[in-house]
Amino acid sequence: MRNAVGLDISKLTFDATAIVGNAEYSAKFDNDSKGLNQFSDRLKSLGCQNLHICMEATGNYYEEVADYFAQYYSVYVVNPLKISKYAESRFKRTKTDKQDAKLIAQYCRSAQESELVKRQKPTDEQYRLSRMIAAYAQIKSECAAMKNRHHAAKDEEAAKAYAEIIKAMNEQLEVLKEKIKEQTEKPNCKEGVKRLETIPAIGRMTAAVLFHHLTSSKFETSNKFAAFAGLSPQQKESGTSVRGKGKLTKFGNRKLRAVLFMPAMVAYRIRAFPDFIKRLEEKKKPKKSSSQH
Numbered sequence: 001m002r003n004a005v006g007l008d009i010s011k012l013t014f015d016a017t018a019i020v021g022n023a024e025y026s027a028k029f030d031n032d033s034k035g036l037n038q039f040s041d042r043l044k045s046l047g048c049q050n051l052h053i054c055m056e057a058t059g060n061y062y063e064e065v066a067d068y069f070a071q072y073y074s075v076y077v078v079n080p081l082k083i084s085k086y087a088e089s090r091f092k093r094t095k096t097d098k099q100d101a102k103l104i105a106q107y108c109r110s111a112q113e114s115e116l117v118k119r120q121k122p123t124d125e126q127y128r129l130s131r132m133i134a135a136y137a138q139i140k141s142e143c144a145a146m147k148n149r150h151h152a153a154k155d156e157e158a159a160k161a162y163a164e165i166i167k168a169m170n171e172q173l174e175v176l177k178e179k180i181k182e183q184t185e186k187p188n189c190k191e192g193v194k195r196l197e198t199i200p201a202i203g204r205m206t207a208a209v210l211f212h213h214l215t216s217s218k219f220e221t222s223n224k225f226a227a228f229a230g231l232s233p234q235q236k237e238s239g240t241s242v243r244g245k246g247k248l249t250k251f252g253n254r255k256l257r258a259v260l261f262m263p264a265m266v267a268y269r270i271r272a273f274p275d276f277i278k279r280l281e282e283k284k285k286p287k288k289s290s291s292q293h
Contacts (some may be wrong), residue, residue, distance in 0.1 A: 003048050005117040006105030007055040008098075009062045014039075015101040019109055020048050026098055028065050030055060034197055037066055043073075052116075054108035056080045060181070067121040076108060077217075079253070082115070083107055104170065118218040125188040130212045132183060136176045143169040177205065200272035201263040209259045229256045 007033060008015045018025045018038060027042060031034035038093040043051060053069050054076045057061050062077060069075050083100075100111045108116070119280055122130065143166060150162035184193040189211060196207035230252015271277060 001109045002052045004105045004108035005053045008100040009055055011061050015098050015102040017105045020046055026038045050107050054104050066119045070119045070121050077119050078114045101223050120218050122215050123188040125186040129183045132180050133212050139169055142143050180208050201267040206259055228278050229253055
Protein backbone atom coordinates (compact mmCIF):
# COMPACT_ATOMS: atom_id res chain seq x y z
CA MET A 1 0.00 0.00 0.00
CA ARG A 2 1.04 3.61 -0.54
CA ASN A 3 2.75 5.81 2.01
CA ALA A 4 -0.06 8.34 2.37
CA VAL A 5 -0.75 11.73 3.91
CA GLY A 6 -4.31 12.93 4.47
CA LEU A 7 -5.08 16.63 4.89
CA ASP A 8 -8.25 18.19 6.29
CA ILE A 9 -8.03 21.84 5.28
CA SER A 10 -9.94 24.86 6.58
CA LYS A 11 -9.50 28.60 6.05
CA LEU A 12 -6.98 29.12 8.87
CA THR A 13 -5.51 25.68 9.64
CA PHE A 14 -5.10 22.17 8.31
CA ASP A 15 -4.81 18.82 10.07
CA ALA A 16 -2.40 16.25 8.67
CA THR A 17 -2.09 12.52 9.22
CA ALA A 18 0.76 10.56 7.65
CA ILE A 19 0.72 6.77 7.44
CA VAL A 20 4.18 5.50 6.49
CA GLY A 21 4.59 1.76 6.66
CA ASN A 22 3.09 0.75 10.00
CA ALA A 23 3.78 4.14 11.62
CA GLU A 24 1.26 6.96 11.94
CA TYR A 25 1.91 10.67 12.59
CA SER A 26 -0.61 13.48 13.16
CA ALA A 27 -0.17 17.24 13.53
CA LYS A 28 -1.95 20.57 12.98
CA PHE A 29 -0.55 23.53 11.02
CA ASP A 30 -1.57 27.08 10.14
CA ASN A 31 -2.83 27.47 6.58
CA ASP A 32 -0.24 30.09 5.62
CA SER A 33 3.30 30.19 4.27
CA LYS A 34 4.81 29.52 7.70
CA GLY A 35 2.53 26.52 8.22
CA LEU A 36 3.36 25.16 4.75
CA ASN A 37 7.09 25.37 5.49
CA GLN A 38 6.63 23.64 8.85
CA PHE A 39 4.59 20.88 7.21
CA SER A 40 7.19 20.54 4.46
CA ASP A 41 9.94 20.10 7.07
CA ARG A 42 7.82 17.49 8.86
CA LEU A 43 7.36 15.53 5.63
CA LYS A 44 11.10 15.61 4.96
CA SER A 45 11.77 14.34 8.49
CA LEU A 46 9.77 11.20 7.68
CA GLY A 47 12.61 10.20 5.37
CA CYS A 48 10.24 8.96 2.67
CA GLN A 49 10.38 10.35 -0.87
CA ASN A 50 7.51 8.28 -2.26
CA LEU A 51 4.69 10.08 -0.43
CA HIS A 52 1.14 10.50 -1.75
CA ILE A 53 -0.77 13.51 -0.39
CA CYS A 54 -4.56 13.56 -0.54
CA MET A 55 -7.16 16.22 0.34
CA GLU A 56 -10.81 17.03 -0.35
CA ALA A 57 -11.96 19.60 -2.91
CA THR A 58 -13.78 21.91 -0.49
CA GLY A 59 -14.06 25.62 -1.27
CA ASN A 60 -10.72 26.97 -2.48
CA TYR A 61 -8.81 26.67 0.80
CA TYR A 62 -6.96 23.62 -0.48
CA GLU A 63 -5.52 25.26 -3.60
CA GLU A 64 -2.37 26.84 -2.17
CA VAL A 65 -1.49 23.69 -0.22
CA ALA A 66 -2.16 21.43 -3.22
CA ASP A 67 -0.22 23.53 -5.71
CA TYR A 68 2.75 23.97 -3.38
CA PHE A 69 3.23 20.27 -2.68
CA ALA A 70 2.34 19.13 -6.21
CA GLN A 71 5.81 20.39 -7.15
CA TYR A 72 7.46 17.76 -4.94
CA TYR A 73 4.99 14.93 -4.30
CA SER A 74 2.06 13.10 -5.86
CA VAL A 75 -0.94 15.21 -4.78
CA TYR A 76 -4.59 14.22 -5.24
CA VAL A 77 -7.65 16.44 -4.76
CA VAL A 78 -10.65 14.17 -4.20
CA ASN A 79 -14.40 14.70 -4.41
CA PRO A 80 -15.72 14.86 -0.78
CA LEU A 81 -18.48 12.40 -1.75
CA LYS A 82 -15.84 9.72 -2.30
CA ILE A 83 -14.46 10.24 1.19
CA SER A 84 -17.97 10.17 2.68
CA LYS A 85 -18.73 6.91 0.86
CA TYR A 86 -15.42 5.47 2.02
CA ALA A 87 -16.25 6.46 5.62
CA GLU A 88 -19.62 4.71 5.34
CA SER A 89 -17.94 1.55 4.09
CA ARG A 90 -15.71 1.57 7.17
CA PHE A 91 -18.58 2.47 9.54
CA LYS A 92 -16.79 5.66 10.61
CA ARG A 93 -19.12 8.02 12.45
CA THR A 94 -16.70 10.17 14.49
CA LYS A 95 -16.40 13.66 12.95
CA THR A 96 -13.30 15.66 13.95
CA ASP A 97 -10.65 17.35 11.82
CA LYS A 98 -8.00 14.92 13.06
CA GLN A 99 -10.19 11.90 12.31
CA ASP A 100 -11.05 13.31 8.87
CA ALA A 101 -7.36 13.70 8.02
CA LYS A 102 -6.73 10.10 9.07
CA LEU A 103 -9.68 8.87 7.02
CA ILE A 104 -8.42 10.73 3.94
CA ALA A 105 -4.96 9.20 4.44
CA GLN A 106 -6.50 5.72 4.71
CA TYR A 107 -8.49 6.32 1.52
CA CYS A 108 -5.37 7.50 -0.31
CA ARG A 109 -3.46 4.49 0.98
CA SER A 110 -5.93 1.94 -0.35
CA ALA A 111 -7.61 3.61 -3.36
CA GLN A 112 -7.23 2.06 -6.79
CA GLU A 113 -4.88 3.80 -9.20
CA SER A 114 -7.81 4.64 -11.49
CA GLU A 115 -9.49 6.62 -8.68
CA LEU A 116 -6.57 8.99 -8.13
CA VAL A 117 -5.78 11.89 -10.45
CA LYS A 118 -2.59 13.85 -9.83
CA ARG A 119 -2.80 17.58 -9.24
CA GLN A 120 -0.49 19.80 -11.27
CA LYS A 121 0.24 23.43 -10.52
CA PRO A 122 -1.24 25.76 -13.17
CA THR A 123 0.67 28.71 -14.61
CA ASP A 124 -0.32 32.19 -13.41
CA GLU A 125 -2.33 32.72 -16.61
CA GLN A 126 -4.11 29.39 -16.21
CA TYR A 127 -4.85 30.10 -12.55
CA ARG A 128 -6.33 33.52 -13.39
CA LEU A 129 -8.55 31.85 -15.98
CA SER A 130 -9.73 29.31 -13.39
CA ARG A 131 -10.65 32.07 -10.90
CA MET A 132 -12.70 33.94 -13.51
CA ILE A 133 -14.46 30.72 -14.53
CA ALA A 134 -15.28 30.02 -10.87
CA ALA A 135 -16.65 33.56 -10.40
CA TYR A 136 -18.73 33.26 -13.58
CA ALA A 137 -20.24 29.95 -12.45
CA GLN A 138 -21.02 31.28 -8.97
CA ILE A 139 -22.69 34.46 -10.21
CA LYS A 140 -24.66 32.50 -12.80
CA SER A 141 -25.92 30.14 -10.09
CA GLU A 142 -26.86 33.04 -7.80
CA CYS A 143 -28.58 34.80 -10.70
CA ALA A 144 -30.73 31.72 -11.32
CA ALA A 145 -31.69 31.66 -7.63
CA MET A 146 -32.52 35.37 -7.75
CA LYS A 147 -34.77 34.81 -10.78
CA ASN A 148 -36.72 32.24 -8.77
CA ARG A 149 -37.15 34.76 -5.94
CA HIS A 150 -38.29 37.39 -8.44
CA HIS A 151 -40.81 34.97 -9.93
CA ALA A 152 -42.19 34.14 -6.47
CA ALA A 153 -42.24 37.73 -5.18
CA LYS A 154 -45.68 38.83 -3.93
CA ASP A 155 -44.76 42.46 -3.43
CA GLU A 156 -44.17 44.93 -6.26
CA GLU A 157 -41.25 46.67 -4.55
CA ALA A 158 -39.60 43.36 -3.70
CA ALA A 159 -39.97 42.21 -7.31
CA LYS A 160 -38.47 45.50 -8.50
CA ALA A 161 -35.47 45.07 -6.18
CA TYR A 162 -34.91 41.52 -7.40
CA ALA A 163 -35.12 42.69 -11.02
CA GLU A 164 -32.42 45.31 -10.43
CA ILE A 165 -30.11 42.74 -8.85
CA ILE A 166 -30.71 40.32 -11.75
CA LYS A 167 -29.89 43.09 -14.23
CA ALA A 168 -26.62 43.89 -12.42
CA MET A 169 -25.69 40.21 -12.28
CA ASN A 170 -26.33 39.74 -16.00
CA GLU A 171 -24.14 42.75 -16.74
CA GLN A 172 -21.32 41.29 -14.64
CA LEU A 173 -21.72 37.93 -16.36
CA GLU A 174 -21.22 39.59 -19.75
CA VAL A 175 -18.13 41.43 -18.47
CA LEU A 176 -16.68 38.21 -17.07
CA LYS A 177 -17.45 36.31 -20.26
CA GLU A 178 -15.42 38.83 -22.27
CA LYS A 179 -12.58 38.72 -19.73
CA ILE A 180 -12.53 34.92 -19.91
CA LYS A 181 -12.36 35.05 -23.70
CA GLU A 182 -9.48 37.55 -23.47
CA GLN A 183 -7.67 35.29 -21.01
CA THR A 184 -7.97 32.30 -23.35
CA GLU A 185 -5.88 34.27 -25.86
CA LYS A 186 -2.91 34.38 -23.47
CA PRO A 187 0.18 32.33 -24.48
CA ASN A 188 -0.27 29.55 -21.89
CA CYS A 189 -3.96 29.13 -22.71
CA LYS A 190 -4.49 29.89 -26.40
CA GLU A 191 -3.23 26.70 -28.05
CA GLY A 192 -5.06 24.32 -25.68
CA VAL A 193 -8.35 26.22 -25.90
CA LYS A 194 -8.19 26.46 -29.71
CA ARG A 195 -7.58 22.72 -29.94
CA LEU A 196 -10.62 21.99 -27.75
CA GLU A 197 -12.75 24.27 -29.96
CA THR A 198 -12.12 21.92 -32.90
CA ILE A 199 -14.42 19.39 -31.19
CA PRO A 200 -17.94 19.66 -32.70
CA ALA A 201 -20.38 21.74 -30.58
CA ILE A 202 -17.64 23.01 -28.21
CA GLY A 203 -17.64 26.82 -28.02
CA ARG A 204 -15.18 29.19 -26.34
CA MET A 205 -16.72 29.13 -22.84
CA THR A 206 -17.02 25.34 -22.73
CA ALA A 207 -13.48 25.03 -24.09
CA ALA A 208 -12.24 27.38 -21.37
CA VAL A 209 -13.85 25.26 -18.63
CA LEU A 210 -12.47 22.04 -20.12
CA PHE A 211 -9.02 23.59 -20.44
CA HIS A 212 -9.08 24.65 -16.78
CA HIS A 213 -9.79 21.12 -15.59
CA LEU A 214 -7.36 19.49 -18.01
CA THR A 215 -4.50 21.73 -16.89
CA SER A 216 -5.09 21.52 -13.13
CA SER A 217 -4.83 17.71 -13.06
CA LYS A 218 -2.83 15.05 -14.91
CA PHE A 219 -5.19 12.70 -16.72
CA GLU A 220 -3.14 9.79 -18.06
CA THR A 221 -6.13 8.35 -19.95
CA SER A 222 -9.48 9.50 -21.34
CA ASN A 223 -11.18 7.06 -18.96
CA LYS A 224 -9.70 8.91 -15.99
CA PHE A 225 -11.10 12.20 -17.26
CA ALA A 226 -14.50 10.61 -17.89
CA ALA A 227 -14.51 9.26 -14.32
CA PHE A 228 -13.46 12.69 -12.98
CA ALA A 229 -16.37 14.32 -14.81
CA GLY A 230 -18.77 11.63 -13.56
CA LEU A 231 -19.45 10.35 -17.08
CA SER A 232 -18.51 6.74 -16.41
CA PRO A 233 -21.60 4.51 -16.06
CA GLN A 234 -21.74 2.61 -12.77
CA GLN A 235 -23.11 -0.93 -12.87
CA LYS A 236 -24.70 -2.52 -9.80
CA GLU A 237 -23.77 -6.16 -9.39
CA SER A 238 -24.52 -8.81 -6.81
CA GLY A 239 -22.82 -12.18 -7.13
CA THR A 240 -23.08 -13.19 -10.78
CA SER A 241 -26.13 -11.06 -11.55
CA VAL A 242 -26.43 -7.48 -12.70
CA ARG A 243 -29.09 -5.51 -10.83
CA GLY A 244 -30.69 -2.68 -12.75
CA LYS A 245 -29.42 -0.51 -15.57
CA GLY A 246 -26.05 1.20 -15.38
CA LYS A 247 -26.22 4.87 -14.43
CA LEU A 248 -23.82 7.75 -14.02
CA THR A 249 -21.94 7.91 -10.75
CA LYS A 250 -22.55 10.85 -8.39
CA PHE A 251 -18.86 11.08 -7.58
CA GLY A 252 -17.90 13.16 -10.61
CA ASN A 253 -17.53 16.91 -11.01
CA ARG A 254 -21.13 18.11 -11.11
CA LYS A 255 -20.32 21.53 -12.58
CA LEU A 256 -18.18 20.10 -15.37
CA ARG A 257 -20.90 17.60 -16.25
CA ALA A 258 -23.46 20.43 -16.42
CA VAL A 259 -21.23 22.48 -18.74
CA LEU A 260 -20.89 19.52 -21.12
CA PHE A 261 -24.60 18.68 -21.26
CA MET A 262 -25.75 21.25 -23.86
CA PRO A 263 -22.77 20.72 -26.23
CA ALA A 264 -23.45 16.98 -26.05
CA MET A 265 -27.11 17.51 -26.97
CA VAL A 266 -26.13 19.81 -29.85
CA ALA A 267 -23.58 17.25 -31.10
CA TYR A 268 -26.33 14.61 -31.02
CA ARG A 269 -28.78 16.84 -32.87
CA ILE A 270 -26.36 17.73 -35.68
CA ARG A 271 -25.17 14.11 -35.88
CA ALA A 272 -21.56 15.16 -35.25
CA PHE A 273 -20.53 11.55 -34.60
CA PRO A 274 -22.93 9.59 -36.86
CA ASP A 275 -21.32 6.13 -36.64
CA PHE A 276 -21.07 6.30 -32.86
CA ILE A 277 -24.65 7.54 -32.44
CA LYS A 278 -25.92 4.87 -34.82
CA ARG A 279 -24.29 2.12 -32.74
CA LEU A 280 -25.94 3.44 -29.57
CA GLU A 281 -29.33 3.76 -31.26
CA GLU A 282 -29.06 0.19 -32.56
CA LYS A 283 -28.61 -0.86 -28.94
CA LYS A 284 -31.82 1.11 -28.23
CA LYS A 285 -29.99 3.58 -26.01
CA PRO A 286 -32.03 6.72 -25.16
CA LYS A 287 -30.92 10.12 -26.46
CA LYS A 288 -29.66 11.15 -23.01
CA SER A 289 -27.45 8.07 -22.86
CA SER A 290 -25.98 8.89 -26.27
CA SER A 291 -25.16 12.43 -25.16
CA GLN A 292 -23.44 11.14 -22.01
CA HIS A 293 -21.03 9.08 -24.08
